[in-house]
Amino acid sequence: xxxxxxxxxxxxxxxxxPMNTLETNRFTAxxxxxxxxxxxxxxxxxxxxxxxxxxxxxxxxxxxxxxHDFYGFPKPxxxxxxxxxxxxxxxxxxxxxVRPDYVALDRDSWGLDHxxxxxxxxxxxxxxxxxxxxxxxxxxxLPYHLHLGERLAPLRERGIFILGSGNVVHNLRLINWxxxxxAFDWAMDFDAEVRKLxxxxxxxxxxxxxxxxxxxxVPTPEHFLPLAYLAGLAALAxxxxxxxxxxxxxxxxxxxxxxxGCAGVSPPDVQKAGVPMPNPQEVPPQDTNI
Numbered sequence: 001x002x003x004x005x006x007x008x009x010x011x012x013x014x015x016x017x018p019m020n021t022l023e024t025n026r027f028t029a030x031x032x033x034x035x036x037x038x039x040x041x042x043x044x045x046x047x048x049x050x051x052x053x054x055x056x057x058x059x060x061x062x063x064x065x066x067x068h069d070f071y072g073f074p075k076p077x078x079x080x081x082x083x084x085x086x087x088x089x090x091x092x093x094x095x096x097x098v099r100p101d102y103v104a105l106d107r108d109s110w111g112l113d114h115x116x117x118x119x120x121x122x123x124x125x126x127x128x129x130x131x132x133x134x135x136x137x138x139x140x141x142l143p144y145h146l147h148l149g150e151r152l153a154p155l156r157e158r159g160i161f162i163l164g165s166g167n168v169v170h171n172l173r174l175i176n177w178x179x180x181x182x183a184f185d186w187a188m189d190f191d192a193e194v195r196k197l198x199x200x201x202x203x204x205x206x207x208x209x210x211x212x213x214x215x216x217x218v219p220t221p222e223h224f225l226p227l228a229y230l231a232g233l234a235a236l237a238x239x240x241x242x243x244x245x246x247x248x249x250x251x252x253x254x255x256x257x258x259x260x261g262c263a264g265v266s267p268p269d270v271q272k273a274g275v276p277m278p279n280p281q282e283v284p285p286q287d288t289n290i
Contacts, residue, residue, distance in 0.1 A: 011161075011230065019074075021077060021080055044120065044160070046132070046133045054138050056135055057105070058094050061086050064132075066081055080117075084117075146203070148229065164230050166225065167255070170219075180249060184252060187213075191248070194256070195256060199240050202235050202241065205227070237261075
């Protein structure tokens with residue numbers, strides 16, 4: 001088991017709507033409280049749902065670009081900047097520690113997408129900590145991502161904060177704008193089973209594939225798979241994550257977030273949760289890339 005006194009915490013954040021970048025609600029308040037509770041990391045390794053490609057790669061440029069990878073949102077969101085430096089040395093460490101698994105060094109193609117910066121805007125609002133981003137391998141299933149999460153564990157002892165960013169339930173085609181602060185019963189049932197697995201036996205997360213609502217909750221895997229990295233880290237450490245904040249929004253999204261190795265984070269009670277979405281008559285939810 002790792003020594004908790006020398007091991008950096010890790011987390012999975014349900015990032016939801018990119019407008020959370022600019023909003024104050026109970027979810028973003030929890031993210032900010034997490035940032036205040038964390039020891040200052042050497043760098044952040046973010047695994048974002050929005051870099052979903054047919055390989056595992058890590059950004060290795062000194063100045064990653066900020067990618068506004070969505071459609072139909074207000075101009076202030078497109079104007080938002082998160083000018084964090086990259087960390088080519090950390091990227092090379094990642095490629096080294098996962099061998100014989102292969103993670104490519106991306107020196108020029110990607111950067112930081114909104115799955116990363118919408119969360120870090122609250123966790124580390126000064127953008128003064130270097131950030132590298134790991135892709136989600138689209139060609140591999142849940143066991144691969146659990147295993148790769150385990151392989152990344154040594155980074156925690158080197159001062160790296162590992163952050164998965166996605167959503168437990170993420171079905172844009174079933175969004176209901178009249179349920180701004182709620183989720184459908186089926187979504188909450190699925191979310192509750194994931195919470196049970198993560199807080200009791202994270203190494204068994206793959207059991208969720210058998211859940212009756214899996215296909216409806218996870219119609220595409222990219223938002224769910226970042227959770228597997230925290231599950232793998234937790235299983236290897238023989239520890240269980242705690243729920244940082246939970247709840248649903250717009251019917252078919254859940255915002256449940258977990259933290260490992262950072263006990264006692266108590267987010268303020270901020271009731272406002274709903275945030276605006278693009279007009280569905282102009283941009284269908286599934287085309288917004290949230």
